[in-house]
Amino acid sequence: MSEQFKPNIVAFLCNWCTYAGADLAGTSRMQYPANVHIIRVMCTGRINPLFVVNAFQQGADGVIISGCHPGDCHYMEGNFYARRRFTMLREMLEYVGVEPERFHMSWVSASEGAKWKDVVEEAVESAQKVGPFDQFRRNKINW
C-alpha cells in the first residue's frame, strides 16, 4: 500500500517568491510528483492557520507552506508572522494527532526552482511514510 499510496498535498505559496520559484521549476522543466496542488496567496502572512486545518479536514494528507526567505518578504514582515503562526500550529497539530511529517514549512525564493522540487519531493516522501490521513476528514468524493 505504501508503495502505491500517493498522498494528496495542498501547498500555500506566496506570489512573489515560492510561486515564482515553482514557475521557474516549470520553465526549467524540472520533474516532481504530480500530487501537489498549489494555492496562490499574495503573502504567507495571509495564510490563516485554519486553512491548514481545513485542508486536513477536506482530506489532504499533507500541507506545504512556503514563502520568501525570512528578511526577504515582499511585504517586509509577512513571512515573520507566518513563521510564528505555523511554528505554533505545528505543535498544536501534533497535539491533536497530525503527524509532523504532514506539515512542511519552507522558504523558497523566486530563483530556487530546484529547491521547490526538493521541498515537494520531501513532502511527498514523508507523507508517504505516515500514510493516508483520514482522522479529520469530513467527506469523501470519489473520482
Added chain:
Amino acid sequence: MNNKPKIGVYVCHCGINISKTVDVEAVTEFASHLPYVEVARNYSYMCSDPGQLLIKEDIKNQGLNRIVVASCSPRMHELTFRKALAEVGLNPYYLEMANLREHCSWVHQDREEATIKAKKLVAAAAAKARLLEPLVENEVDVEPATLIIGGGIAGIQAALDIASAGFKVYMVEKTPSVGGKMSQLDKTFPTLDCSACILTPKMVDVASHPNIELMTYSQVEEVSGYVGNFEVKVRKKARYVDVNKCTGCGLCAEECRLHNRIPSEFDMGMGKRSAIYIPFPQAVPAKYTIDPERCLFLTRGKCGKGPKCIDACLPGAINFEQEDEIVEFKVGSVIVATGYDLFDPSRKPEYGYNDYPNVLTAMELERLVSASGPTGGEILLGRGKGEEPYIPKEIAFIQCVGSRDASCGNEYCSRVCCMYTAKLAHLMTEKIPDANVRVYYMDVRAFGKGFEEFYDRVRREGVHYIRGNPSEVFKRGDKLVVKAEDTLTATPLEDEVDMVVLAVGLEPRKDAREIMDLLRLSQSGDRFFLEAHPKLAPVDTATDGVYLAGCAQGPKDIPDTVAQAKGAASSALILLSSGKVKVQAQISSVDESTCRGCGFCVEICPYGAVDLVTVNRMGHQVQVARVNEAVCKGCGACVAGCLSGSIQQRSFKDEQILPQIAVLGGMR
C-alpha cells in the same frame, strides 16, 4: 438575480506545451460539468488575438460573467486576460487562472496523472471564480521625480535621459564624486576610446543639469511609500568642507600633514592622497572632502598647532563643525544603479596576490597604464624598499579569476574580463614594445559588436593565448612562475614571468543587502538583483516603480550598461509622464458591522495602513478598523490575524480560498 455566476472555462493548449502532457479535451469536457459553468472550450493559444476573441465573443453572446483561463502562470498573462475582460465591459477581476503549464504540464510526464491534476486545478479555479467580486482600480498621482541610487555610468545615463525629458532627478552617490568604476579605466574595449574622454563630459552634464540634484558623499537611509509616491530620506555625510565656498584649488591637500601618505582608493592603493582630497583630478563635483577616518584632527582631536588646511584655504571653506545632514524628498520612481565590486583575489591564494607585489589585478594595471595614474602611465613595478623600479618584459594574464568558478561561489561568467584582458594585453604591447605577453584562458568569449575582431587583432599583434587555467603562481629567484597546463597540447608548463595580471571578475556589491532591504528587492542565484522577468522585463523589479540599471542586475560591459540605463530611464519616464498610476485593487477592507475594534490588524500591518476610527453603531460610539486604501499593499497579513474575520483581502477572502482548499484537499 442578474449576478448569478455564469462561468466560462478556457483551456489553452499552449501549442503543445500543455497538450503534450495534459489531455485538454478531457479537461474541457470535465470543466463543462462543473457547477455554474456555461461554456468550456479549448484553443491552441488562448493568449493570442483569436484566443482572446473567443473569450470576448462568449462574454458578449452568452452573458458570461466569470472567466477561468487554464493556461500558463498568472504571473505571465493575468494582465493580458484582465485587459481582454475589460475590453468587453466585464470587470477585469472576474478572472481566475489555473496554472496548467508551469505547475503541471512542464513538471510532470505521466499524462494520466497530469490530466487529473489539471482537472483539479481547473475545478479549484472555477470554485473560486464563482465567488469573485468586481474590484475598482484606484489611480493616484505620480510625483514627477526620480531617485537614482549610484553615480556610475548607468546612473549618469539614466539621470541625463530623465532630466532631459523634463523631470526632476535626485542622484545619490556614496563616494565624493560621480563617475564610478568607469572613471578608473584608461581605455575601453574594443574601440580603445579613452574612458575619461567619453565619461567626463557626461559627469559634468549631470552636475550642471538644472533638473538634476546631485548628492555625492551621501547615502539613502530610508525609502517608504509606494509606486508613484516614494518618500526618501538621504544622509548627506559631513565633508567638513563647505561645498559652496570650496573652489577645488587643492592648496589644502598640499598643506595637509598627511599629504601623499594615504593610499588612494581611486588608484587602487598604488597612488597616495592627503586626508583632505578629491578622489581624482576630474572628479565631479570638484570639491574637497576630509576623510574622517584619516584626518588627524578628526581622529585625535589634534593636528600640530592646528589643522594647516584651514590656513591654506583662502575662501575659508573648511569647517570641522559640519554635521551630517538629512534631506527628505518625494519621488515617483527609483532607479537602482549601484554597480558591482571587483572579486578580491586574496580569496584565490594560489595566485599569490597577497604574497608578491608583481601580481596585480587588472584594475591595478589599468591605473598603471593610465596617464593620470600613479606612474603617469608608465608600467613600472618594484614597490619593495630601495628597489629600483623595473619594466616587466614577460607578462602573463590569468583569466576567469573569481568567475566561472564554483569553488568561490561564482558560477557565472563576468562578461567583461576576456575583452578587458585583450585590451590590456594590447596596451602592454603598445607601451612595452619588446614585451612578451601571454594570456591563460579557459574560453575566450568575444560575443559583442567588434569583440571578435579585436581579439583577432590582439593575437595578430603577438599576444600568445594559452588554453589552460593555471594552478599556481610562485616565486623562483626574482621571477614569478606560472604553473599551468596547455590543455590543447596536453603540455605541462612552468612559465617564468615578471608580472602576473589577474583578470578578476565582477561580484555583487558587499552593501547590496542594504539596498535590498530599502527597496524590497530580491537576489537571483548569482546574488545580483533579480529582475521582474529575465527576458521581457529586464529592468523592472518585483517592487513597482523600482528599476534596475547596470551591473547591479548582473555583469555587463559599458554599451550594455548604457543601453539598460536608457531602458530603465524609459520605464521610469512612462510612469512619470503618464502622471497617474493604478494602485493595487486586491487590498484589505473591513466589515465595520462585525469588527469589534480590537486593533490587532493595526498592530500587524507593516505599512500602518489600518487605523481605528470611531463610528456610530446603532446609537453607540464604537471603534472599528478602517483601511487606508492608498497605503494598503494587499499582503493580507491583517486578514490572517483578524479574530472575527471582519477584515478581508479582496480577491483573497477566506470565503474565496476555502472552496479552493475544499476542491484540492477533497480529491484524492
